[in-house]
Amino acid sequence: MMSSLQSLRQIISTFKSIPKFDRTMQHLKVISAGNGKVHCEMPVHDEHVNLQGGLHGGMSATLVDFVSTCALGTCENPRFGVSVDLNVSYTAAAAVGDTLTITSEVLKVGKTLGFATVDIKNQDGKLIATGRHTKFLSH
Amino acid sequence: MMSSLQSLRQIISTFKSIPKFDRTMQHLKVISAGNGKVHCEMPVHDEHVNLQGGLHGGMSATLVDFVSTCALGTCENPRFGVSVDLNVSYTAAAAVGDTLTITSEVLKVGKTLGFATVDIKNQDGKLIATGRHTKFLSH
Amino acid sequence: MMSSLQSLRQIISTFKSIPKFDRTMQHLKVISAGNGKVHCEMPVHDEHVNLQGGLHGGMSATLVDFVSTCALGTCENPRFGVSVDLNVSYTAAAAVGDTLTITSEVLKVGKTLGFATVDIKNQDGKLIATGRHTKFLSH
Amino acid sequence: MMSSLQSLRQIISTFKSIPKFDRTMQHLKVISAGNGKVHCEMPVHDEHVNLQGGLHGGMSATLVDFVSTCALGTCENPRFGVSVDLNVSYTAAAAVGDTLTITSEVLKVGKTLGFATVDIKNQDGKLIATGRHTKFLSH
8 A cells, every 4th residue: 555655746746747737736746745744845947937937826826725635635534625715825935946845734624624734935944925725525 | 008908918828838837827818907807718628627627726726816916907007016815715616618707806906005806707607716815016 | 484684683683782702793783684695884883993993803804704604694594604714805994983884795505615705895985804704504 | 121921911901991892802811922923821701702602703813813913013123013814714613611722923024014823722732723814014
């Protein structure tokens, strides 16, 4: 049986060759995953930034969405589901060449709802963005 | 002098050939734009959905980010800026083949902060997602 | 059988004599209620403001919570429930002597989740705050 | 010169005798405060709960608003200001007799914006609610 870490790495390894929105996550490297916590790294490339060269707000929101979904998937009896609410606060800029660390932690998993938080920092530990994601978990 | 509508269409027309995150917005058609309101349409393609075939939560968040930025850009003395806070509630699914209408309305533009709301509906008028975006406006 | 409007007015009329947090809503006048929409008015009193004399952010958040709950209660097969997510954007100040209009509209009621939006304006129609509320609906 | 801890305790000690919304915070005990972090405790009383006896969603939102404002006030060059955005996720119920711990941590203080996060837990360490608050800081 594969660990959460192996599963996530395998799923992400398929993203570069699929024509879906998850392709935006293809450069995400999962460093550790388990027990409701996921730690990733990602170098900022051209494809992640806006016309002004800063990490795109939609990219940060997608990282909050995806990495929190990964964290919820590492819980006991992992269940996937659909998004209910997502929020992001943007605290600093990041640019091409920066390396982001993205960490997510599950706050609560109930019968039908899961909550997780995500922090996005740069290589100096500066907080770039932080958000929360609430999901409806299917059985 | 170009109108807001012409300007937005011209900017978006460049997205298919630039290797930036804004490329995710390349299929957005601006129907009308002016006085703090923007109305767009977008067919859902493979590149907008997740592995299960539903409109990706990160794509919806990116639409909230981008179309609200467009709406803020149609105000008198348009000013661009950086994201402060963004939130999205996900109320229904959408799939490849659906055509989304995305409307944004500016709620307030002050000296340094702008607020706008965004609704994403399908071709039947069903609400798919709704969100708000707060931006810090530079001079 | 009482209408939504009568029920809401009756419930709120009890708030002045109960030592619960809902007492903060005792000055709310329901103007109309039905089919997922509620329209209220409330004069701003001393008890609603902060030390600087402005409408308290917690009071605005409580109005978003309560009036959206009322709106969800006016739907067919009204069901109450517990809060999942709530957000508020603060767009302008209000002070003692202002009269607020608070309107809420249900965005979606599903099997287990309900979403509603709330706008708080002053007597001049200026937007003071706007928010959304997601609730888990019990049976 | 008073410390942040002394100042906050003194301010809160006045709340029981002022007819303002801050009165809802009168039972808050500040345990520690400084360097962008505040730790409080509060017993849940009748005046904090809804008609069903659970901690009121508006009360939790007010705790997020107030305790984050306290945390921003403990930073170097403390500046107060006005709310921009606030959000809360509700993860578990609390009732009269519970003792809450409310902790807030500043995420970022810039030239004009401050961001802080707040966790509300019960006496068993269970997360009751969590939120973020963005403020516009005046000079």
